Amino acid sequence: MSDTPVKTRREGAILEVTLDRPKANAIDLKTSRLMGEVFADFRDDPDLRVAIITGGGEKFFCPGWDLKGAADGDAVDGDYGVGGFGGIQEMRDMNKPIIAAVNGIACGGGLELAMSADMIIAADHATFALPEIRSGTVADAASVKLPKRIPYHIAMELLLTGRWFDVHEAKGWGLINEVVAPDQLMERAWELARLLASGPPLVYAAIKEIVRDAEDSKFQDAMNRITGRQLRTVDVLYASEDQMEGARAFAEKRDPVWKGK
Incomplete structure (x- = not known):
């Protein structure tokens, strides 16, 4: 269906998953459950070897939790689906490579979603933040993962201040693999996916x-x-x-x- 917030494209052994929920690709409970179903099918399909996760449009990869959905009754501790928030954070036995192609803003749960992938490629205009501190809540998955990925004091600064940082700082700390021009992002993601799909x-x-x-x-x-x-x-x-x-x-x-x- 064209109006689904989670679009997929399959080519050979590669699955491209696009979070396409205007205006900002925020994730509500329904979308998270759908993403979990998509990634569970990817995990269990013997003919699929690699997945790419990206966002629709050019401005947002994902800002995380849909606060408007929360205002309409979505509980922050509700049923996110089989893979947890965003479909892959808590997916059991996910033993296939996933590439995040970050096409824009990735903050809060959106950054946690990208961090759930095995490799991260970002467009050179992408920006990142963990702003949960400013709304009186905790970036739970990032609090677990980030101090294990980058130097402890930098991770704590980002968690405690919620400040924004760009792709060059992210790459400098080793949080992302590559920075590319926006018009080369998906081409590079697919190039890497094809390389992995040809492997064992x-x-x-x-x-x-x-x-x-x-x-x-x-x-x-x-x-x-x-x-x-x-x-x-x-x-x-x-x-x-x-x-x-x-x-x-x-x-x-x-x-x-x-x-x-």
Whole structure:
């Protein structure tokens, strides 16, 4: 349907998801639940390998929570759907790469949405902030994630002041991967997505599960789970045809053909 706030485009193994909810692409409960359904389908579709999340228009990626929706009765602690706010923040077993193509303002929950992706590319006019402090609430997901992504004192400054910062500062702190011209944003996102889609999906799945599992683990504990094949994706990878294909392709000096099994 053309009036849906979440539009999708599929090309081969790549899914492009566009949050298109004028005027600012704010997310209410209904939109969040829809995004969760879209990303759950992406997760569970064996033919899809990479997703891109972006915003409609040129000004806003996403400003986060729809305060107008809240005024109409949407509870801030309501049912966000299967993936939590924005569909991917709390999506279980999301073992496929997601690229955020930030096309404009990304603040509050919108910045948290971008941070839920594995890579972030931003147009050079994009700006960021965590302004929840100014409205008397907490940027909950950012309070968990940001101090682990960038230096602690910078993260705390951004959380405690709610100040705005541009793409160059964001890249300087390592919060985003690339800054591109607005007219090159989606082209670059698709170029990166095609590169990832050509890679080994079982390895990507293992990487993502290892990273999640190891986040709060001691090094040796994490390594023991990996080498003991206690992680599902690692166990699947080590017993897979793709594992053998990688070795054969290297020995035969050819490009591997990944089947995802």
